[in-house]
Amino acid sequence: MSFIQLPGGAVHYREMGQGQTIILLHANPGDSQDFAAVIPALAQHYRVLALDWPGYGLSPAQADFCGASNAMQLLADFIQVLNCGPVILLGNSLGGNAAVQYAARYPQNVSRLILISPGGFTAHNFFTRLFCRWQASRFALPPSWFARIYLRKKTSVTKAMWQRAAGSQSTAATRILNRRIWRSFSQPASDVRALARNLRQPVLLIFGAFDPVIPAWRDGRQARACIADADLHTLPCGHAAFAEVPVLFLESVFAFLDCSADQSAEKSLQQYK
Numbered sequence: 001m002s003f004i005q006l007p008g009g010a011v012h013y014r015e016m017g018q019g020q021t022i023i024l025l026h027a028n029p030g031d032s033q034d035f036a037a038v039i040p041a042l043a044q045h046y047r048v049l050a051l052d053w054p055g056y057g058l059s060p061a062q063a064d065f066c067g068a069s070n071a072m073q074l075l076a077d078f079i080q081v082l083n084c085g086p087v088i089l090l091g092n093s094l095g096g097n098a099a100v101q102y103a104a105r106y107p108q109n110v111s112r113l114i115l116i117s118p119g120g121f122t123a124h125n126f127f128t129r130l131f132c133r134w135q136a137s138r139f140a141l142p143p144s145w146f147a148r149i150y151l152r153k154k155t156s157v158t159k160a161m162w163q164r165a166a167g168s169q170s171t172a173a174t175r176i177l178n179r180r181i182w183r184s185f186s187q188p189a190s191d192v193r194a195l196a197r198n199l200r201q202p203v204l205l206i207f208g209a210f211d212p213v214i215p216a217w218r219d220g221r222q223a224r225a226c227i228a229d230a231d232l233h234t235l236p237c238g239h240a241a242f243a244e245v246p247v248l249f250l251e252s253v254f255a256f257l258d259c260s261a262d263q264s265a266e267k268s269l270q271q272y273k
Contacts, residue, residue, distance in 0.1 A: 017043025025095025031057030067184025120192035136183035152238030
């Protein structure tokens with residue numbers, strides 16, 4: 001575990017492995033531990049960096065961090081300070097949105113994109129805007145309730161995610177942060193559809209067939225329409241394929257990256273089969 005000082009403040013990240021850098025970007029709420037099931041396998045081939053967005057995990061809160069645009073800028077600072085490009089970006093939800101924004105603006109620094117239920121491809125209507133406003137209000141679903149809705153498969157990792165959602169992610173400060181980020185998703189700056197049409201990197205899209213928040217039948221199709229050459233995989237899970245169905249997730253990812261898990265990584269995944 002490491003901390004890095006960025007212009008906006010200190011950020012915590014987890015590091016494992018060697019080789020080309022792959023950066024893992026979590027959702028809202030969430031933290032770097034959400035990727036616990038897949039980090040060891042990825043680290044057999046890559047230098048894995050899994051960061052905590054400010055206010056989540058071990059990263060201190062930052063007063064001006066309140067949305068996807070802030071996440072993109074923090075990611076830009078993170079890559080610049082570590083001087084680790086060109087990188088592979090793997091982002092879930094908020095993390096996927098930040099990954100698209102960064103890759104579109106700094107294409108020379110990104111070799112591939114893996115987007116898991118990325119935010120920002122929703123064609124907003126009255127009901128989606130109302131939902132974002134509701135989640136941005138004091139009447140929002142508590143993080144623990146929301147996690148139980150969007151995590152549809154039970155594993156040791158999703159159980160730990162539920163526990164963090166009910167604990168560290170349910171403090172007064174983190175719930176305010178959660179609401180601010182939800183509010184940002186109703187704003188034009190979080191819409192990545194136009195940016196995604198300009199992506200030149202190979203892109204893997206992974207959506208959950210049972211995700212009620214960013215559904216495959218709607219957002220998956222929209223993302224695939226925006227990124228003409230993307231590979232689209234729909235897996236039997238909810239919002240976090242890497243935690244819910246890590247074996248199927250890694251099969252898709254390794255096929256996309258043209259590599260495979262070694263025996264030690266396969267052994268660590270047996271508990272999820």
